[in-house]
């Protein structure tokens with residue numbers, strides 16, 4: 001079975017160190033969290049998630065035939081369908097057993113920046129709907145504070161007619177003078193989300209990023225904002241694949257985050 005990352009099938013290429021790290025994180029998280037009793041599973045977006053699906057498919061048809069998989073957007077819907085898994089939607093299944101998703105960056109408290117792929121509205125709905133929300137990423141995403149390595153800023157999904165007004169407020173009131181409308185790469189004009197909205201990327205100074213819940217609350221209050229790519233106090237665990245073949249696991253234990261290492265076997 002080979003899962004497509006876009007145009008090149010994963011199984012037929014030699015993986016770079018970063019791709020190997022993504023795969024390691026994804027495989028480890030699936031092995032720990034996607035158990036036979038889990039029947040409704042949320043599938044996130046991004047370049048790490050195909051490895052999640054690959055590992056789930058490897059659990060076999062017998063386990064997967066009674067499961068339903070909920071996508072966070074166009075990409076994961078394609079992935080589910082192409083992998084011959086059962087497709088559902090969150091309006092049919094508002095309670096999800098486990099959602100596994102990627103992240104752009106994760107801090108010491110398991111807060112995440114998400115939305116590098118402009119899917120964070122649906123990703124947040126599926127994270128909230130899940131009894132367990134798990135993040136998978138390569139080592140570059142494991143940071144002390146949000147905004148350390150991921151510098152474009154906090155992704156903010158806005159309804160199109162409100163974007164200029166939201167930008168103005170971000171610049172002049174909320175402390176993000178360099179916030180910009182995200183432009184498309186292979187299309188003239190802005191990125192348009194799966195929900196037909198625009199995305200603003202709003203970088204904040206480090207001292208503000210040390211308190212992501214406060215930024216989240218302030219941006220969310222702006223009229224026209226649909227969702228903010230700050231996922232605060234949502235993830236139960238994050239798995240980071242490392243270059244040396246180990247996996248760093250950060251997980252919540254009685255509201256504290258503990259870190260452990262799974263060494264290569």
Ligand SMILES: O=C(CO)[C@H](O)[C@H](O)COP(=O)(O)O
Nearest residue numbers: 046047048102115116117119
């Ligand atoms: O939030 C996301 C999309 O909106 C992705 O999960 C995030 O960008 C991580 O992607 P990748 O696995 O490619 O690093």
